[in-house]
Amino acid sequence: MSMKKPLVSIICTAYNHESFVENALRSVMNQTYASIELLVIDNASSDRTSERIEQFCQEYPHTTYIKNAWNKGLCTAFNQGLKLAKGKYIIDLSADDVLLPNRVEQQVNYFERLPENFGVIFSNAVYINESDQILCTHFDVDENGHALDTIPSGDVYRSILERYFICTPTMMIRRSLLEILGGYDESLTYEDFDFWVRSSTLCAYGYQDEILTQKRVLDDSLSQQVFRPGSGMLESTYKVCNKAYDLNRTQAEFDALANRIRTFIRKCFYAQEFELALRFRQLLTYIEDPGVTTECIIFLCKLRLPINRIYRLYLHHNVKNSPQRKDFRKNFVIPE
Template sequence: MRQLEKPLVTVILTALNQEKYIEETLTSVFYQTYPYIQLIVIDNASTDGTRSVIETFKAKAPAFQYIQNPFNVGLCKAFNQGLLVAQGKYVIDLSGDDIMIADRIEKQVACFEELSSDYGVIFSNATYINEQGRKLNNHYVIDRNGKSLEKIPSGDVYKNVLEKYFICTPTMMMRTESLNQLGGYDESLLFEDFDFWVRSSVRFKYFYQDEILTLKRVLSGSLSSHVYRKGSGMLASYYAVCNKAYDLNRDQREFDLLAARIRTFIRKCLYAQEFELALRFRRLLNYIENPGWQTEFIVLLCRLHLPVNFAYRFYIKNLRKAFIPEGFSF
């Protein structure tokens, strides 16, 4: 059998009720300038016309594997279904509403092949687009040459991951071997990114490729918008990841960064009225340092079970938008 000249890349495309966008996403995979691609499409029991669009597309371009889930197994498990049959050296996790620039895979493979084996992830800049496809803003602000104006963490980014959100998830290309060593995504969680960043960056290096290679669609009902919804389960997943980070931390600076992140989640628990979860976050924080009076005051408000969720969601939806650029994720 003739050996491929370049490594195979597996694109795992998970879709759930993305009828309006899935055809454009699929097209962006087929129009890649890189020829060695294994595409695995997983429909996670969509209830709109997503499945019909995929089947119509496959009738015209059958060169991809299609998995139809009879019920929604969750984002993480759906991705792992694809990972089980992935044959590529590298893997891309693609949502059914995002778009890859035509030469993205070609450029990321070329970059990855120059890196040592201790690099597990490449990520890049991205442009946010709205539901109609109109460009909003870039993930990292760029200069006239398209380069980021700020220095983006690269190499050992574990401390950076603990400190703040800075990686645009759909821009990542991951080494399949690294993913398999981690056991794929944690299927007990509602989302993959924060947990994957924590577990992978403590073991593998990350490389930032300073180009815009992906269009990330911003939708009002996206999973990230559910963090302030009472009972959504988002904050419970964050709590699980914080516990993992506690066990993985290597020095005091990392514990300090984790403590600051936990304080943020305690505030979010108040806004989401996840009062009991706030107390669990507080106990975890207490293992690291004294919570201090400000955090204890927030915890006290949680103990009083103040009904603040409606007011805060109104603020997020109507007032805060007036001061935050469209497309910005908070």
């Protein structure tokens, strides 16, 4: 391990990833960058994930491995690794994703050139399915692999409120920033929206225009559970929106949050989280009048229409029949 380069801690969280975890872990070992520590947390998998990890650790005994007796949730599992991490920079790796061989080297080189006020960098990615087939890129690219659109950098707080644009597994984060935040919020079902909201008020974000990660999309991926009633995803989102309300600094930021809340009200309708939709509406009224369209959706929520199964069938059909289209990213991959 080179002591001349900053140490990078890669925290890999796994839950029932027996088919993919070995590829994820080997993608860490295949990096062109040497100064890496790997921490793996198995969140009480019920399949052969732990067996795969143990076999890997026999080959790479310097790996730090935590095997939880029960599923403590994604955020808690990551924080377990964070408490042990020693690196200057942190990568949060899901056990079904893959780091391309030059990922860490390229990101460290980029991060080291940035001013100290940059706490997070992120890049482009390709989406793959369970068979490693490439589906699309996160950002549309030209013939040279560069993003066609201008990607937000610097103060991205308002952009984060406006839309989902960061591919989570592409991030590299300063450990000092995570320590200031106290890690991920363990009361939440998922981590990224909350992390973006809280951290982007403290630091700048940098976009690196390269494809450095393969993000796997599965039918049971966490990002797909937002439309499953009772998943807790939208409840967590409601908590984050309340945090954002308290953090907002300008009217433009309140306007962005209001528009995003309207999106989440629609998602509550599709997920049959009807009571939660009413709570989102109440939060919206603190910013502005909900408007006719939103009130119509709220009226439909009060009717408690059994729409969830139909909507999920629609999403599944859309993905299977148009995997290369923007609809794939909008309706399946990206939880707007």
